[in-house]
Amino acid sequence: MLQCLSFSNGKGLRGPQCDLSLSHLYLIIEYTAPISDENVTVTDTKFNNVPARLYMPRKQSSGLKRAVIYIHGGGWCVGGSGKYKAMEPYDLLSRWTANKLNAVVVSVEYRLAPMYHFPVQFEDVYTVVKFFLQNSVLVQYGVDPNRICISGDSAGGNLAAAVAQQVCYDLEVKVKLKIQALLYPALQTLDLDLPSYKDNENKPILPKSLMVRFWSEYFTTDVSLQEAMASNKHVPAESSHLFRFVNWSNLLPEKFKKDHVYASPIYGSSMLGKKYPGFLDPRAAPLLVEDTKLLGLPVTYVLTCQHDVLRDDGIMYVSRLREVGIEVIHDHIEDAIHGVLMFITSPTDLALGHRVANKYIEWLNINL
Numbered sequence: 001m002l003q004c005l006s007f008s009n010g011k012g013l014r015g016p017q018c019d020l021s022l023s024h025l026y027l028i029i030e031y032t033a034p035i036s037d038e039n040v041t042v043t044d045t046k047f048n049n050v051p052a053r054l055y056m057p058r059k060q061s062s063g064l065k066r067a068v069i070y071i072h073g074g075g076w077c078v079g080g081s082g083k084y085k086a087m088e089p090y091d092l093l094s095r096w097t098a099n100k101l102n103a104v105v106v107s108v109e110y111r112l113a114p115m116y117h118f119p120v121q122f123e124d125v126y127t128v129v130k131f132f133l134q135n136s137v138l139v140q141y142g143v144d145p146n147r148i149c150i151s152g153d154s155a156g157g158n159l160a161a162a163v164a165q166q167v168c169y170d171l172e173v174k175v176k177l178k179i180q181a182l183l184y185p186a187l188q189t190l191d192l193d194l195p196s197y198k199d200n201e202n203k204p205i206l207p208k209s210l211m212v213r214f215w216s217e218y219f220t221t222d223v224s225l226q227e228a229m230a231s232n233k234h235v236p237a238e239s240s241h242l243f244r245f246v247n248w249s250n251l252l253p254e255k256f257k258k259d260h261v262y263a264s265p266i267y268g269s270s271m272l273g274k275k276y277p278g279f280l281d282p283r284a285a286p287l288l289v290e291d292t293k294l295l296g297l298p299v300t301y302v303l304t305c306q307h308d309v310l311r312d313d314g315i316m317y318v319s320r321l322r323e324v325g326i327e328v329i330h331d332h333i334e335d336a337i338h339g340v341l342m343f344i345t346s347p348t349d350l351a352l353g354h355r356v357a358n359k360y361i362e363w364l365n366i367n368l
Contacts, residue, residue: 032088039099042091047106048131050124053091055098055105056141064144066103066368069129070094071163073154073183073339075214076121077113089342093357101365104141106132110159113217118278121218125159126166133167133175145175149368153341154206154310155214157185161286161317168296179367181301181360184338187313188246188287189215189279193232195248195260196311203307206338211309219278228268235265236273239280245288251316287317291324299327301363303356305336331359 034042034053041056057065072079072090079087090107098105110124129150131137138145150167152160164180167173192212201208209230216226228234235242249262273280282289300321304314318330333340333356341360343353 032091037095040095042095047128047137050128050131051109052128053094053107053109055094055107057098057102057104059099059102061102061142064147065142066101066147066149067106067132067138067141067143068097068101068103068149068151068364068368069106069108069132069160070097071108071110071125071150071152071156071159073152073156075113075210076118076155076218077214079109079112089345092345093341096357097361097364100361101368103364103368104143114221117220118218118284119281121155122159122162122283126163129163129167130170130173133173135175138175146178147368148175148177149179149181149364150177151181151183151364152185153183154339155186155218157182157314158187158284158286161185161187162283164297165282165286165289165293169293177298179299179301179364180297181303181364182314182317183303183341183360184305184308184310185302185314185317186211186215186310187285187317189229189285190235190242190246190288191232191248191265192229194246194309194312195252195257196313197309198260199258200307200309200311203309204337206309208309215279218284219276222276225272225276225279228272233266233268234272234279235268236270237267238270239273240265240267242280242288245320246316248312248316251319252312253315253319256312256315287313287320291320294321294324294326297321297326299329299367301329301331301360301367303331303333303360305338305340306332306334307336308338310338329363331363 034044036042039058041058043054045052045054094105094107097103108125108128110121150160150164160180161182164177167177197208212229213226216229243265278284302314302318304311318328321328336352340353340356343350344357
């Protein structure tokens, strides 16, 4: 099971470093260089000075190609950044996507916490997306401007959802996204005591204690925010109006409520909200936007896992999107834990990981 240790980078910053059992250690240490193969040309590049890994399919095509902009997960603190490194499962998933869809894949290597805090990660991803969506860039890579997807898992799903919302209303962005795919995304910071957090508090890969730490260190290394989040007493009373966006008693189907009873929020210090307003910002918590900000979103795929603290974040977003008329495909995996798409390479090369990856890529192929 994941636990969190502190580490120092020599500059006084401290943050989460995942201490995993040996069977999962590779998720952090197994990086892969940009090596091309017979199907895909892989290069490291920069889009408007933000590092990205580019996957170009080698198949000849008479027309323009589709494109997927992929945002990796890792709690905003794990993954390739700056040194053009990518975690092996993400590299493999991007290769499969490029090859099977004959699509250009752009994997964004945003800067990481704890060295950098919100909104740096969001801004890095938005910079790449906005740059890539320029007609001149799409022409350069032979991409059809009407067939572009943004996708991401976990913290990457958070960033993908937030960027998709912003793109809708950015008048400078003329080319819009056709679809978005959110894979067990983290979407809200307000209620860290949802049924899914209670049911899966100590489940492998992402126990509640680690998710709380990821959330808090996305915004600050001040442990007072982490402590307040751990007790679910971090939202100031003056922000009480935001809880309607994450009221699980209204947004979760009955089968996910089980025997849980909704309790009114217990409010925290106003000081935290003033010092670290990021955790109340929809760019960090996409579920906090008004319904009107959801209206322009593209067709959406949401993947959730039953044994995952983030399960209810994704399900609540499905409910809200459907309520405003957005077409949503919700793929719920009953036998999966968080990070299931990582189980596609040795030593945790599992049939379940391949099954879920194939479902995701198949949906992209049909809808993109």
